[in-house]
Amino acid sequence: MKLLIFLGACGMLCHAASSQTRDPPGPIENFIRTNFVGHPVIHDQQTWIFDPDISLKRRKQFVELNGDKSVYLIERLGLGIDGRADERLAKQRQRDEGHLGGLNYFQP
Template sequence: MKSIIFLCVCGLLYRSALSQDSAVGPIGNFIRTNLVGQPVIHDHQTWIFDPDLSLRRRKQFIELNGDKGVYLIERLGLGIDGRADERLQKQRQRDEGHLGGLNYFLP
């Protein structure tokens, strides 16, 4: 068991030495990548965030896509190949007389 662990550690050290040639060396590189983490992880980041933006855009979304995205779902189902009018007519003929397109409650 000890020999397997020793071989795994040696393999990881050898692999890290081959993949990144740096002044730190293979042991320092192994510690940095596996224990501490890359320096990018520890950088401080700032994000511009406006929590009220969604409230301002909600009205625009409802006007364009309908309440809860009903028109959006319909538009996605019509496709983008220029045959949207044909598909819309077929869908409306298919759904005529059904409850939301479902015939579960109808005989």
């Protein structure tokens, strides 16, 4: 088993040393780059346009559209997107009629 590992490592070293072109990198160079140094893309500088006050504006829009605590969003997700939302809403309203928040806890 040790002999196979040794032969495999020697083969990788020979392959890496024999390649004259820089593309693609050899397995050892690739291993070192991915595990220790990182790809060059990782080291690039990036700039982000950031507005810290946008969250207040978007929160207001979200509450208007989806309700406080996302009540309407959860209801819309439960209705589906296949065009039969009105049917499902009617069935849900019929099912929940007389219930307190959809629960039977206070009903005899």
